[in-house]
Amino acid sequence: MGDKTFLDWPFFEARHRDWAARLEDWCAGLAVDHGDTDAACRGLVADLGAAGWLQVTGAAEGERLDVRTLCLSREILARHDGLADFAFAMQGLGMGAVSLFGTPAQRDWLARTRSGAAIAAFALTEPGSGSDVANTATTATRVPGGYSLTGEKTYISNGGIADVYVIFARTGEAPGARGLSAFLMPTDTPGLEVVERIDVMAPHPLAHLRLTGVELPESALIGRAGEGFKIAMSVLDVFRATVGAAALGFARRALDEALARVQSRRIGGEALANLQMVQGHLADMALEIDAAALLIYRAAWTKDMGAPRVSREAAMAKLYATEAAQRVIDAAVQLHGGDGVRHGFAVERLYREIRALRIYEGASDVQRVVIARSVLG
CATH class of the missing domain: 2.40.110.10 (Butyryl-CoA Dehydrogenase, subunit A, domain 2)
Structure with missing residues (x-):
């Protein structure tokens, strides 16, 4: 990925930048066989656990989940492989209730999911x-x-x-x-x-x-x-922003693919990137990505600073980031022409992967209800 300047935003500390750099290096060697989804997920959980990346998916008793690290992890993993993001995310969401409310005995399971020994x-x-x-x-x-x-x-x-x-x-x-x-x-x-x-x-x-x-x-x-409803909403309060982060990772990958395409593809004797209409699409894509990132990391930072609830911030982050990523990826498909809908091309895969994020953990219209109630209240 070309632009990493967002890591210098005041939302992040040195430890976040170090985590992101190390995970980026690890992902460079990531090779996922998507032929058998179950086997791929089991393998990814084991590999992520062995490398220590799943430790942040749960919190020790008395500690809080580090939402900024969760978001950075999902963004980076999603940019490299959607199934890797899924495997990571579900260890956190699946055990979120135990992280926040579990007894010492229940936390024995948390130790296993953080090590990759259990799904x-x-x-x-x-x-x-x-x-x-x-x-x-x-x-x-x-x-x-x-x-x-x-x-x-x-x-x-x-x-x-x-x-x-x-x-x-x-x-x-x-x-x-x-x-x-x-x-x-x-x-x-x-x-x-x-x-x-x-x-x-x-x-x-x-x-x-x-x-x-x-x-x-x-x-x-x-x-x-x-207390089940309170527990479920507390878990979603943490992990909804991370869904936006996964969408952000997909969007960043789509922009990278689009930039490579328009600089290498020629029409009328010149690169597509030289056409003003194409530049307009690229500008819109970059704008959507930065706006989404600001909302995501605002929500994560607010939660990490000790806010008891970030329902409004998390809803805004998930809603905007997932909808924006859909638009960014659609533009990338368009800029690829026929290859954009061809199996084997990254943007075609991204087009399929992004759609579900606008539904799960609260569909887009549910996020609008959450935001509206906050405004009205």
């Missing part, structure tokens, strides 16, 4: 409730010694390959969002079934899960009963 998943979405978390239908009924869970979860990232899931279910302390709880559930728990593996346009492990009388001990409860 984590975050199971919130259901067939009848995506962004409407308060409408969760999966139930957790009190039984002697713990809970019995019944229900379905869908579009669960790492579904089918995860070793441990954080599951959200209705325990009924109050109506709606106030009656949810979070549980830590190992994959080998009886009653858990992978109903379907879900194929999407940019392949990564996704599954539809069914829980039929899954019995979990009292010790599986994360936080207190009835």
Whole structure:
């Protein structure tokens, strides 16, 4: 990547710049075989863990997650390979509830996911409730010694390959969002079934899960009963900005590919880069990227400085960065002409990879609702 001047912005400290430089060097040797997505993800988690990069995906007891480092990591990994970003991100999101609210015993799993010895998943979405978390239908009924869970979860990232899931279910302390709880559930728990593996346009492990009388001990409860919604929103408060960072990584790669294309491709005897209309596209792309980066790292810095909630800042970062990246990548495809939609070209892959980011962890219109409520409030 040509422009790294953003690392000199006051959001960052020397340790962030050092982390970024070392991860960049590591990614230079990254070679991911996308032929078998499950195997690729397992291998990436193991490799990222062995190299120490997953240590930042969880926080030691009493410490906070370093959101700026999480964002920098996702940006760099996404620019090199979308599946590498996915493998990294899910270790953080999957164990986010344990990082923020877990008991010492539950943190034994965190040690395993940070080392790459186990794969984590975050199971919130259901067939009848995506962004409407308060409408969760999966139930957790009190039984002697713990809970019995019944229900379905869908579009669960790492579904089918995860070793441990954080599951959200209705325990009924109050109506709606106030009656949810979070549980830590190992994959080998009886009653858990992978109903379907879900194929999407940019392949990564996704599954539809069914829980039929899954019995979990009292010790599986994360936080207190009835705190599930608060736990889920606290996790998303941290990780939504990192989704924007992944989109930023995709956008930066798209601009790099576009710059190389327009400087090497000739029309009418001169490089495409000499055409004013092409220069206009490049200017718009650079502007979108810097604006997205400012919003992302503002949100991350604000959280790292101790703000209890950054819902507005994180929503702005995710909304703008993902929508802007879609526009940047679309422009890069256009500047590539026919090669832009041809398999094997980076911009075609980026075009498929960016679309999901405008949906998961709160679709774009949900982010608009969050921002509007903040403004109105």
